[in-house]
Amino acid sequence: MGDRWAIGLDLGGTDLKSGRVAHDGVLQGFSRRPSRTAESPDGPFQALEAAAMELRGSTQGEIVALGVGVPGPIDPRSGSQVGRTAHLPEWQDTPVRQWLEKRLGLPVAVDNDANLAALAEHRMGVARGTRISITITLGTGIGCGIIVDGRVLHGGWGGAGELGHIPLARGTTECACGVPGCVEPEASASGLMRQARERGLEDQSAEALFHRARLGDEEAQAMVEAMVDRLGATVATAVNILNPQLVVVGGGLAKAGDTLLDPLGRAIRRYALASHAKGLRIEPAALGERAGTVGAGILAWERVTRPVAASASRES
Ligand SMILES: [Zn+2]
Numbered sequence: 001m002g003d004r005w006a007i008g009l010d011l012g013g014t015d016l017k018s019g020r021v022a023h024d025g026v027l028q029g030f031s032r033r034p035s036r037t038a039e040s041p042d043g044p045f046q047a048l049e050a051a052a053m054e055l056r057g058s059t060q061g062e063i064v065a066l067g068v069g070v071p072g073p074i075d076p077r078s079g080s081q082v083g084r085t086a087h088l089p090e091w092q093d094t095p096v097r098q099w100l101e102k103r104l105g106l107p108v109a110v111d112n113d114a115n116l117a118a119l120a121e122h123r124m125g126v127a128r129g130t131r132i133s134i135t136i137t138l139g140t141g142i143g144c145g146i147i148v149d150g151r152v153l154h155g156g157w158g159g160a161g162e163l164g165h166i167p168l169a170r171g172t173t174e175c176a177c178g179v180p181g182c183v184e185p186e187a188s189a190s191g192l193m194r195q196a197r198e199r200g201l202e203d204q205s206a207e208a209l210f211h212r213a214r215l216g217d218e219e220a221q222a223m224v225e226a227m228v229d230r231l232g233a234t235v236a237t238a239v240n241i242l243n244p245q246l247v248v249v250g251g252g253l254a255k256a257g258d259t260l261l262d263p264l265g266r267a268i269r270r271y272a273l274a275s276h277a278k279g280l281r282i283e284p285a286a287l288g289e290r291a292g293t294v295g296a297g298i299l300a301w302e303r304v305t306r307p308v309a310a311s312a313s314r315e316s
Contacts, residue, residue, distance in 0.1 A: 232267020
């Protein structure tokens with residue numbers, strides 16, 4: 001009965017993943033539900049609250065804190081969203097931590113979802129023991145979390161690692177972010193699917209297109225090759241700036257396995273400086289689709305076991 005748990009919630013554009021996380025990072029009670037992001041500003045909050053209440057009800061022992069991953073920049077000091085993001089169309093500068101603490105009466109910690117996947121991979125997964133690692137999460141878009149000396153690199157107000165929105169595109173498709181020549185429409189799964197629709201192809205997912213490429217379909221191979229080339233140039237830009245020891249590849253698209261990892265590894269090495277590519281490891285994420293939930297739980301634990309004031313002073 002003396003068990004203590006944190007609740008981990010990973011809010012995505014479509015799904016909300018949840019579970020309880022022990023102090024050593026072990027995850028239990030993992031489940032998913034619709035994240036209701038397009039309904040109204042309250043939709044995602046209602047989904048978060050329902051998931052938290054359900055876990056409270058089913059947990060034997062004490063809930064010490066709650067951690068939440070959000071698909072967009074989060075100011076680490078206030079726990080509020082910074083600006084807006086395409087994946088949460090109804091939210092702008094939303095005070096996520098404040099709202100949840102008031103509703104649930106628990107200490108709450110909030111961070112960007114890719115940052116939390118990177119944190120989980122560092123504490124529990126393939127990035128253990130590295131000094132500097134980048135975790136990219138390839139879902140609808142491109143997420144990126146950077147871990148330096150065991151801590152998430154947040155930047156000035158939570159916006160570090162917005163790797164998807166750098167101007168490396170070759171075509172004319174505009175990204176909703178407003179950056180001219182933003183690469184995400186050419187380097188992401190959603191961009192690949194848009195192209196497939198424009199060509200009248202019937203693939204239902206980027207994974208299906210990758211599968212067809214692996215089976216030797218030339219059109220699918222050319223589309224995948226073009227997308228992975230731009231993704232490789234994007235990741236190599238981060239490699240040249242940060243000189244990471246490890247790039248972790250996660251998110252739904254990583255389920256394509258070597259069909260993605262082999263050409264992506266070649267593309268990263270094509271555009272990275274030889275000195276930076278030489279010792280670089282590129283590995284699939286160990287925690288898969290659960291990384292964000294585990295990372296949210298780990299963040300919650302770190303919120304209650306490390307004084308907030310000390311944490312804030314180190315951030316500034
Ligand atoms: Zn963009």
